[in-house]
Amino acid sequence: MKELGLISKLPINRFTDFGAYLALSSGEELLLPKGYLTGEEKEGDELEVFVYTDSEDRPVAVTQKPLALLDEFAVLEAKEVTSFGAFMDWGLPKDLFVPKAEMGKNMEVGEKYLVKVCVDYKTNRLIGVSKYKDFLRLAPLDWEAGKELEGVVFEETELGFKVLIDDEYEGLLYKNEVFQPLRLGEKRKVYIKKNREDGKLDLQLLAPGRVKYDEGSEKILGILEEKGFLQLHDKSAPEMIQEQLGMSKKHFKQCIGQLYKAKMIQIEPDGIRLNASN
Template sequence: MDLGKIQNLRLKKIENSRGILVDDDGNEALIDKEEIKDVKISEEVRTFIYNGHKGEIWATRKKPYIELGQLKKLKLSEKSKFGYFVDIGLDKDILLPFAESYGRLNLGKEYLLYLYHDRSDRLALTMNIKDKLKINDKFKVNDMVRGIIYSIGKPGYFVAVDNTYDAMIPKEEVKGLYVVGDEVEARVARILKNGFITLTLREKAYKQIDADADEILDLLRDNSGIIYLGDKSRPEEIKEITGLSKSAFKRALGKLYKKRLVELYDRKTVLNNGK
């Protein structure tokens, strides 16, 4: 009997409010009588097997959102002293232990989780999924992809692309506030020799200029038409204030200057009057 998987079992007998199912090796699982009203003794029933209370093994004909060995995005439903209970589409939720979670999690939010057997041979969930992801065998540089942030570390934001491939957005590439569980759309910037994907949230340079120029215009308008950044400003200053690299900043300024929207100085940029 495979705990955490959908499988066919035979109905052995019915006792009071529950039925007893059996596999070919004689292992038994309990099922609610209401779920087998249309089943005769010795008939096969397609069921999902899970842990009940007091060591009992239960079965259900309901289809869960996840099976053993799968990665799925699931919602946290409740917090306990042991961890978070997660809705998998059944009457019984499955535990995500604190030791298998990352950071501060929010009830009602969905996270990418993996279903496994814990040391007590009970079903449990984990956010520790890095070794469950594949190296790239599908994407090429400049492809646009979607993924879920599954962990955040010193190098950057680790992303499960298509819930399948391991990737990372370097920390310096990230503008705005992202947390574990957020979905992102990104471009493949590099593919290392080992197949690991590096992502960027930015478009290719020639496509990104317009967006960067609009951001600088908004910044100027929010600061009375002047920002103290220019051609001689240090890259660190530019990055801190605008989130852009110095080269991207200069490309965007060049576009604005050609349109006569700004005046440029060594260490400041001024919005033209009336713009």
């Protein structure tokens, strides 16, 4: 079935008490359960649906879109882990199953992992594969330092944060160069620091040419670049500064003074804001 794992526009053939049967390109029919109908549809209408298999491995259509389509990657949370595999939350009623043999590492409930949606050709159903390295390629040789890319943060290690670029390439943001919160699964703009001989990329969050400040200032700047505003100022209680930033009030005042002199921030009565010109 060529529609499996994809978003397709399919016409309504007929209605039943259970929902609507949609016409596949093969001439067969596929059920769209009644819960996905508004009641305003009529025969011949084309509906945009996602096609996968239900809990009994029967092909079915839904109007929801999963976090990843066939042959796409996504960072998914493990909802249940068994001796034969893990069930991942991918935004649909039926979880995506990652067989034990397709796990890159042992999974734990509540943790997030990079997973690619694939077809198990033995059962003709969609499965997840977390052995992501099998699908990656070496970064192009002509990608030079400073090139801007967009990537998905997918794993935290002792060295730093792994980033997936274009569903094909792997890069690393070194932890000692990251001064802002990163969440697994979020997309971030990154820049090549070094295109390594092993085909992987050393990355940085700073645009080429931007002045790098001391660690405390970079941490504040990183939060402001993400949120725009930080409700702390030179009159804030030391305990509040320590709790939010992990630094002393003295160090905080030195940092915002440095950023203010560099015209990176505005200091307002109730907090600090990233300068609009940056």
